[in-house]
Amino acid sequence: MTEPSKVLHIRNVGPEVTEHDLLQLAQAFGVPQKVVMLRAKNQALLQMQDVASAINVMQYYSNVQPSVRGRNVYMQFSSHQELTTMDQPGQPRRLPSEQPNRILLITIHNPLYPITVDVLHQVFSPHGFVEKIVTFQKSAGLQALLQFQSQQSAMQARNTLQGRNIYDGCCTLDIQFSNLQELQVNLNNERTRDYTNANLPSEQSRQANPGNNNIMGRLFQGKSLEAKVIPLYDWQVQMGGASAAAAVFGGVLPPGITGTNDRSTLLASNLLPEKIDAQKLFNLFSNYGNIVRVKILHNKPDHALIQMGDGFQSELAFNYLKGVTLFGKRMDVNFSKHAQINPSPDTSDFSSSPLNRFNRNAAKNYRYCCAPTKMIHVSSLPANITKEDIVAHLSPHGNIINAKIFESNGKKQALVLFENEDQATEALVCKHATQLQNSNIRLAFSKLASV
Numbered sequence: 001m002t003e004p005s006k007v008l009h010i011r012n013v014g015p016e017v018t019e020h021d022l023l024q025l026a027q028a029f030g031v032p033q034k035v036v037m038l039r040a041k042n043q044a045l046l047q048m049q050d051v052a053s054a055i056n057v058m059q060y061y062s063n064v065q066p067s068v069r070g071r072n073v074y075m076q077f078s079s080h081q082e083l084t085t086m087d088q089p090g091q092p093r094r095l096p097s098e099q100p101n102r103i104l105l106i107t108i109h110n111p112l113y114p115i116t117v118d119v120l121h122q123v124f125s126p127h128g129f130v131e132k133i134v135t136f137q138k139s140a141g142l143q144a145l146l147q148f149q150s151q152q153s154a155m156q157a158r159n160t161l162q163g164r165n166i167y168d169g170c171c172t173l174d175i176q177f178s179n180l181q182e183l184q185v186n187l188n189n190e191r192t193r194d195y196t197n198a199n200l201p202s203e204q205s206r207q208a209n210p211g212n213n214n215i216m217g218r219l220f221q222g223k224s225l226e227a228k229v230i231p232l233y234d235w236q237v238q239m240g241g242a243s244a245a246a247a248v249f250g251g252v253l254p255p256g257i258t259g260t261n262d263r264s265t266l267l268a269s270n271l272l273p274e275k276i277d278a279q280k281l282f283n284l285f286s287n288y289g290n291i292v293r294v295k296i297l298h299n300k301p302d303h304a305l306i307q308m309g310d311g312f313q314s315e316l317a318f319n320y321l322k323g324v325t326l327f328g329k330r331m332d333v334n335f336s337k338h339a340q341i342n343p344s345p346d347t348s349d350f351s352s353s354p355l356n357r358f359n360r361n362a363a364k365n366y367r368y369c370c371a372p373t374k375m376i377h378v379s380s381l382p383a384n385i386t387k388e389d390i391v392a393h394l395s396p397h398g399n400i401i402n403a404k405i406f407e408s409n410g411k412k413q414a415l416v417l418f419e420n421e422d423q424a425t426e427a428l429v430c431k432h433a434t435q436l437q438n439s440n441i442r443l444a445f446s447k448l449a450s451v
Contacts, residue, residue, distance in 0.1 A: 006054045007078040010044045013037070014071050016110045018174045020163030021068045022046055029056035034083045037174070039107075047083045102151040103178040104158060106144045112170040112367050117193040120144055123166055123173075128153020132183040134192045147183045254319070254369070261315040264292075265307045265336040272327040273301035278348035281306055282355070283432040284425070287444060288320060288369055289313020290356040293341040294348045307341045309358065320371045325422045326429065355433050357444075368444065372425045374401075374418050375446040381405075381412040382439040390414050393436050398423020402451040415451050 010022060019035045022044055026032045030053025036045040048054040058075060066073050104124075108115050117133040124130055129149040136143055148154040158175045165172050185194040189202045253259050268281065278294040281304055285291055290309035297303045308314040314335065322333040341347055350356065358365055378390060387403050394400065399419040406413055418424040424445070432443040 003077065004051050004055055004058075005077045005079070005081050006048045006051045007080045007083055008046045008048070008054055008057060009076050009078040010046060011042070011074045011076075012071065013042050013044045013073060014069075015039070015042075016172055017044075017068045017071065017073070018109065018163045018172055019044075019176070020174075025061075025066055025068065025073075026053075026057050029053050029060065036083055045078055045080065045083055099177050099179070100151055100155050101177040101179070102148045102154045103180050103183060104146045104148075104154050105176045105178040106146060107174040108142045108144070108166070109172040109174060110170045111142050113167055115142060115144075115166065115171060116190045117144075118190070119166065120146060121193070121195070123161065124148075124157050127157035127160060129195075131196050132185050132192075132194050134183055134185060136191075145178055145180065145183055256319045257315055259312060259315070261311040261335075263335045263339070264309065264311050264314045265305055265338050265340060266314050266318060267303065267305055267334050267336040268321075269300075269303045269332045269334075270329050271302045271304060271331060272329050275327045276304070278304075279433075280429045282348070282350055282353075283429050283443075284321070284326070285317050286350075286355065286357050287428075288317040290358045291350040291353070293343070293350065295341050295344075295346065298346065305336055305338065305341050309356075313358070316366075316369050320369065324372055324425060326425060328422075355442075357442075368447070370445055370447050372421045372428075373445045373447065374421050374424050375448050375451075376416045376418065376424050376428055377444045377446040378414040378416060379411070379442045379444075380439055381414060381441060382437040383412060385412055385414075385437065387414070389436065390416060393434075393441075394427045394431055397427035397430055404451040415446060415448065417451050 008026070013022070019037060022035055023032045023046075026046060026048060029048070031049040032046060033049055034045075034047040038044055048057065054077065058077065061075055066075060106120070115135070117135060120133055120135070121130055124146055127148075130146060131149055132145075132147040134145045136145075148157070154177070158177070161173050162175045163173065185192050185197075186200065187202060188194060188198070188200040194200055266285070273296075276296070278296060281294050281296075282291050285294075285306050285308070288308070290313065292307040292309060293305075294307070295305045297305070306317070308317060318333050318335065321331065324331050324333075343349060376394070381390075385405065387405055390405070391400050391403055394416055397418075401417045401419055403414060403416045406415075416424075416427075418427065428443045428445065431441070433440055435441075
């Protein structure tokens, strides 16, 4: 057992957990003095004012499971008795978070939407004149350096915005003071900006030439892309692989996704043969990418091959669908040894299907990817649809708790909450792309928890 120390070692600290969150865990038991985030290890060190305060924290959480943002974290006494960092041997200094400076180091956790210099300027400029911003990608995630005209403005911004979300439920700000004295900015574009010098050139546009085997190959070929996503992609695609994939998610890939997989064909097994068919598998797997072909195996009718558009899409489907219950059976999903599904009379070809979801707005659709949920989003609804019509259409597949119709961009859409994920999954598999009052409706899983 580690002897009591005023420094606590905290494990399972996910990327969404901020310094402010950890301070809140301990502030009821004494004065937290310092926090060091060990992002690469998903750990942190928290120093209390004295050993007695640290003991109070440990005693309380020995009976109560500490949780931050829905994630269980685990505490123990650290082998460190004091947290110090060193500029030079024998010269201790305070942690960055304790050294006021007009330059802030900002880490954005859980960045579901692209973060550009314009977004950061809009968030931080109410607290003072912002002179310069530089964004970059590090192992800790998407980061930025932001320089205010005055130190007072930087302090006010940090005190006000630390731990806050830029967008609802995501893009969490983790703010520290930087040790830099001046930011150097050479270009005015979506990644770097000098608001004191409007005459700086912008970076020359670069045209990516992705081939069919590029993980992000078809991602940005559409004409209706969100403007803020294009610069992020242009910045990252030259790096290739995981970095290009991460750019779609604002710099950080979802848990379990590497962005480096090159196997595009999946094997789904433990299916219910009397209820499953190629179209239903298309309806489910197309939530994570475009479907090329689907083949149900004759000698193993509870097995099927699904060829996705590329390795990134198949990795998303594998990650989110393995272990999902479909028609009462737990479906197994694995990467197939077959590189592709060859055309044949018993193979269903979806390569030209207008129902493939990632032909347009691909970047937006990737960020909506998630494991099956209880909430179904319904779009392409007729103008005169009622809630009762939607419930009657979907209720044969499960108990609907609530439903709501709303308008977005002048189009009718709906949210439908089922009793559990299995019922919602069955409804999506059976009713996606079916007709409701002469309209082909579209169903997708929603991350929203309530209607």
